[in-house]
Amino acid sequence: MDQSQRFVLVKAILPQKDMHYVSLINEQLKLQKKYPQYILAINGYDFFEDKTLLQITYNCSKYAKSLTEVQFKTQEEKFRIFDQLIEIAEFLEKNKILHNNIKKNNLIIDHNKLYLTDFGYIAGQPDLNIFRNKLNFINLNLNQKKQIYPYLTKGLMEAIITYNERQLKQKLEKREPIEIMQYDQHVLTSLMVEIFSPLEWNNCDLSYLKDFSFSQKIGYIKINNLDLQDYAIVIIEQILNFRFQKENQLTLEFPRRLEPMLKKIDKQRVLNNKNLELVEDYFKNKDFEFDLGLLYCFTTCKLLELETQVEQSGKEFDCKLRKEISRILAILNMIDNQIFQKKDFEKLESLDDKLFCLAYLDEQFETFEISKNRDQTQKIEKLLYNYSLKYQLIEFYDQINRESKDQFMVNQAFQKQYRNQLYIHPETFEQNEILKEYINIHIKIEIQFDINQDETIKKDTIIIKQRNKGDQTILHIKKNNEDEKIIHEVCVDHINYIKHLKVVKLNRHFQPTPTVVFKLIKKFKYYTPLVLLKKQKQLAELIDYNKKIKYKGECDFDEDNRDIIFQGKGIREILESDQTTLKIGDVYKVSGTFKNNILEGDQIKTFYxxxxxxxxxxxxxxxxxxxxxxxxxxxxxxxxxxxxxxxxxxxxxxxxxxxxxxxxxxxxxxxxxxxxxxxxxx
Structure with a gap:
């Protein structure tokens, strides 16, 4: 590496203590050869000005920074440094390495990798260790106190407050290696807390700090990280409590890493957006069949909802749907019952099953919420199991996300055909032959309908939903034997198209039952206020075959009779087919104002x-x-x-x-x- 790219550190040292520094540097040189992934490599060192200055050159880039200089801007940065602090802590503990000088200035980040430097302990050299202890804990200036005091263990803090310099020195000399190791671990754990609960150390008075506890600071993680999801907060708290030996639910096998939080199925990249839109369309309208591969786009809640809807259905498509949903949910039930393992995942033959399984784990974390004033034990237990499982499957997240879209069956799924929905009251369905006959003739019953019996629908009424044709309502009105009709309404984009048809029963001597004929007597369309400008009246266009007239203009709608009332400005005219019978001077059109279907007012035009x-x-x-x-x-x-x-x-x-x-x-x-x-x- 070029010299300009190396990190240079200059230390002011105590006269006559240069050999202590050299010994510590040589100790780090030994360790860096054995553990280069954890210890910042020293490239060389030299003394200046009668050995009062020590210059150390590290084998790292010029962009290397100490942890003191780093500000975390994203969750990902916090998670990665948190994991590396845990990794360093476990490395020291596993190899029984004592540092005795851990602080922010001695943790260096280079290319997003965290390294230890400036070791302060060598086994079997008490003089050197006493020298390092004095530098760390005795006669510190303000900046040194900010680096050391907040991270002291309770025992060290009490000793510094209670003892004079000589007594403190004796106390430090008697420290056992296990105490030094515990101190190293405590500092690293405190730094983990500080990632999520940053502190301002303006007051380094020990009498103030002795009442402070990093383990208590864990409770403030939620307040200081409003962007963190609840599941992440719980897992971070559990890991830190485990390290502080506080109450927690972690097992020894639990992964003490936040890396799984950074892994997630990229649905936008893996799944076709059109299929995601198709799922939303299905639950909005429920009027088409689809390839079963589309089920992999459904959330668990949507699958359960769909399973309930088709539970009693005997339709062929719904039976296939029910069987496939049961198969998929069986996999998810194994996860919910905490019996699903990595080997079970590897046995899944379908790439789509693996995709759905990982996406389900993501869904469990995203929907996790902390409930106040409730026992969270079982909920947290399930969360920790899911997190452990995700850690076991972490390699598969990258594998699935790398696959191309055409490898997944779900992306080859397609919509098959629209299903038309017919809603009717049970009694109407059984008793009203007139409506049945009308549907057979005018709605073309050969189109496949899903017939839904609904007691909330009025009797003698049918509601039809057909894709791209608007909702339809058909009413059968019978006042007496002479006045019986069908009213057929269609609503498309807030425009209502309505037909009135007279029911005519023709008795034929060769037929046992009368033939039913539906004679069109009136049709019109009117625009609802939603499509009109503010303060504008409803508009209608009508043709009345009984009265042989047509009308275009303002109106009111008669809800009871499902008819319009001429009201306001309009034009009434004799049908063109009937104008051939007119005589000279007959009125064939009027234009003006109407009140309740009657011409009334001034400036009305009459056409002859x-x-x-x-x-x-x-x-x-x-x-x-x-x-x-x-x-x-x-x-x-x-x-x-x-x-x-x-x-x-x-x-x-x-x-x-x-x-x-x-x-x-x-x-x-x-x-x-x-x-x-x-x-x-x-």
Whole structure:
């Protein structure tokens, strides 16, 4: 490594103590050869200024930092350093290595890897160890106190507070190796806590710190990490309590790592988004069949919900669905009963089963919540089992996430066909033959329907749900033998299409039962207020085959009779097919205001028929209770600004009958109001 890339540390040392430093450096050089993955490698060292300065060059990058200089920005950074602190603690304990100088400045991070440096203990050299103890615990400046005092064990803290310098020195000389090891472990565990509960050490007074406990600080992890999920907090607390030898539920085999929290099935990469959308679509509408591979996209809750829905169904698709759901849930039940192991996972033949199993474990963690004022023992026990299982299967997370989408059966699943839903009251289904006949004729019963009996549906009513055709409601209304009809409503995008059909029963001598015919007597569509601007009235378009009229304009809706009422501005006109029978002068269209289906108001236009279109006229005037009232001025339709006389009515009062005048060979009208003749157009 180039010299410019090496980390250089300069220490001020005590005169005549250079040999102690050299011994400690040589001890680290020995250890780094044996354990290079844990101990920061020393490249070389040298003395300056009469051996009062010691320069140590480490074999690391120029970006290396001590733990003091690091600020954790993400959960991932916290988890990785936490794991490495545990790894170092277990390494020291397993190899019975004593450090005796662990602090933030002596933990170096290089390329996201944590290393130990600056060891302070050599077995069999009491003078050197006394020298290191004095540096660590006696006559410290403020910065040194901030590095040491908060992490002291209770025993050391009491000794520093109670004893004078000579007594403290004697106390430290008598420390057994096991005490030093316990101190090293305590410091490392305290640093683990501090990752999630950072502290501001402005006050290094021992009388203040003696009442402080890092083990108590564990309870503040939730407050200081609002972005941490509940399951992560519980596991971190359990691991730290285990290290502080406080009450916990961990077994000796439990993985004391946070690495499993960083592993998760990447559904966005592994699964097709279209299939995820298809699942949402199914639970929203439940009107289509699908390939069974799609079940792997379902959450456990959705699977259980679906299993309940098809439990009593005898349909072929639902039976297959029920069988496959039971098979998948059997795997999940093994996990829930805490009997599922790595060997069981490896026996799963389907890649999709493995995917679903790992995704289920992720789901268990994501849905875990801490309940206040309740016994959490069993809940935590299950969580810890799931976490141990996830640690056993951790290698498979990377394997599954690396697979391409086309390797999974779930991504080859597809929607088969839409299923039409028909909802009806049980009594209606059994008794109403008219509705059955109507459905057979007009809804085309050859389309496969799922018939759902629902007591909440009104009697003599059918509700149909068909994809892309809107919801339909069919009512059978019978007031008497003469007045029996079907009302068929379809709602599409807040536009209601309604048909009224008269039920006609034809008796034929060669048939034992009457033939039922449905005669269309009226149809209309009206727009609900949801699709209209604010304060705008409902609009409708109607064709009434009984009255031979059509209407377009404002209206109210009569909920009881499922019909519209002309209300407001509108146009009423005779059907074009019936205009051929009109005579000259007959009214064929009116445009104006209506009140409860009746023409009422001023400035209403009345259009008069003539078989020659350019001789058709209209008048403008007042209507009262559907009758013309007062003076109406007449105009030609193709010349609306020119006033004309008409053969149809008196321009003043509409009181005269039509008469023929052979002398003038023209139509004329006698008006008794004015006692005069008017020349009329012909």
């Amino acid at each position: 028929y003539h078989f020659i279109e350019n001789k058709r006229t209209f008048s403008i005037g007042k209507y009262k209770n559907e009758q013309l009232s007062g003076r109406h001025e007449h105009y030609l339709i193709n010349q609306p600004n020119e006033y004309v006389k008409t053969i149809h009515h008196c321009s003043c009062c509409f009181c005269s009958p039509l008469q023929s005048c052979y002398y003038w060979r023209a139509w004329c009208a006698w008006c008794p109001c004015l006692f005069r003749y008017y020349w009329q157009i012909i």
